[in-house]
Amino acid sequence: GAFALFAGCFSSAIAGLEMEEFLHMHSPVPNGLGMERIVRIVKSLVFNFYFCSNRPSGWMLRTIVTSSMALLAQLRQRYVRTAFCTETAWNLESKLKYEFQTLWERWAAGKSLGRESSMITDTVFRMPFLLTFEQRATALRNKLEADIKAASAVQVRVPTVNIRRTHLVSDGWEAMKAMGPDLRRKIAVRFIDQSGHIEAGLDMGGPFKEFLENLCREVFREEYGLFVTTDSRHYYPNPASMNLDASWQEQFEFVGKVLGKALMEGNLIEVRFASFFLNLLLNRPPHFDDLKSVDEQLYRNLVFVKKYQGNLADLCLTFSVCKDVFGAVKTIPLVPGGDDLEVTRGNRIQYVTAMADYHLSKKIYPQTAAFARGLFSVISKEWLTLFTHQELRVLLSGAENADIDVDDLRRYSSMDPRGNFPSPTVLSWFWSSVKAFTPEQKQLLLKFVTGCSHPPLLGFKYLSPPFTIRFVPLQEPPSQDSKSRGFFTRMFGGNPKAGQLPTSATCFNMLKLPLYRSQKALKDKLIMAIEAKAGFDLQ
Secondary structure (H helix, E strand, C coil): CHHHHHHHHHHHHHHCCCHHHHHCCCCCCCCCHHHHHHHHHHHHHHHHHHCCCCCCCCHHHHHHHHHHHHHHHHHHHHHHHCCCCCHHHHCCCCCCHHHHHHHHHHHHCCCCCCCHHHHHHHHHCCCHHHCCHHHHHHHHHHHHHHHHHHHHHCCCCCCEEEEEHHHHHHHHHHHHHHHHHHHHCCCEEEEECCCCCECCCCCCCHHHHHHHHHHHHHHCCHHHCCEEECCCCCEEECHHHHHCCCCHHHHHHHHHHHHHHHHHHCCCCCCCECHHHHHHHCCCCCCHHHHHHHCHHHHHHHHHHHHCCCCHHHHCCECEEEEEECCEEEEEECCCCHHHCECCCCCHHHHHHHHHHHHHCHHHHHHHHHHHHHHHCCCCHHHHCCCCHHHHHHHHHCCCCCCCCHHHHHHCCEECCCCECCCHHHHHHHHHHHHCCCHHHHHHHHHHHHCCCCCCCCCHHHCCCCCEEEEECCCCCCCCCHHHHHHHHHHHCCCHHHCCCCEEEHHHCEEEEECCCCHHHHHHHHHHHHHHCCCECCC
């Protein structure tokens, strides 16, 4: 009973603290080694309760475990933002470690465990940090591939979605609505050009990837109105989007479905979402410090209120916020009767917490709920809760500053048999040139070819379609004849004097590389193409 009381009180004491206050707080349990000891004790208590075939009962024990689990979750949320103890404090230290790892591997491989299945799921879904990110990501990838395989096994035919390039969002939206739960199955995308003609080609995954890339460029534009960005260019729903169009909820649900389909297919997006939005999707409360990235002035004002030493009545604050609705100012209470409840020294922490919750959660709750409906209609929500908000961002968009492993890229790359076959020397020129690139140039090359500058989550083995090189004949620079010079520019882009540049087909992850006659020419032209972001060929 005493430990349950401690866990509950400690959780309440740290709930409203900024990260700086938490790291330097004065308490009976000092930070550093003291906090690490708390993590180890609470972690062991929760693990021993759930990873047990004959789980003990009793309301007192359950009260202790419930309080301990809430404290552990709160401490973990703080740790993933700023490490306040060593990583080893979160590792599994039980004598049952080997048994736990063995059961996890069997369960993740889809093997039946009988009664032991509940042991592993109850433990992992409450304490996912006991497994590495790679272990959890691999299990998710296997689960998604199994879902695709199961859906395809009962699929009579592959549905074809017709997308007009001039109506990309609306056509995709209508098609997704009509398909319903069939989104887990294989979908063939067929583009219709501006003249109304169906574009030639079979969908082997490329056209859907192109559809995804073009869709993201469109719906995440600030002018489109669905999303806005923080100062660090992380996206979250636009609170004012509900005033733009009567179908705003369906549009958010559509975007959620498309990104769920992208995650299922292993396609990364270039867009990166804000931490508080990702936490809302995972049913985790945002943190007060997130407010700084959304409205720094409001954040500073609330910190001022928390630390104000004068009479708070002088500030004339109530538990309410003013909102502009079509030119009229509307007062919104933060709590029932909040517009008449004054902020005092005794309730200012509750006021600051309520204000932050309103701006980070309640203002975008309808949009987040619609987005989540779409996302979780394709991807299991339970599985995504295995990840922190940073890890979910990596699942969707790749690691932001990950170094690109050129050896891994080469290992899983292929050559298009429809192109010219180069000599081994020319191929080695390409890979040695890429290996000598700076990290930024490697990212530019990956974006030039695949549409995303970040490597696949678990390596290039999972890039679909694989990184493909098609060698094409080298076109000689034209003469001074103006007609031939104009034709060369239209076909190959850039300045004819610069020579033919590489192009790419991002929908097929394909680099079209001319057969240059020297390594210097190959490297120079490749750098020129990727740094100019020119020469894309999406046919």
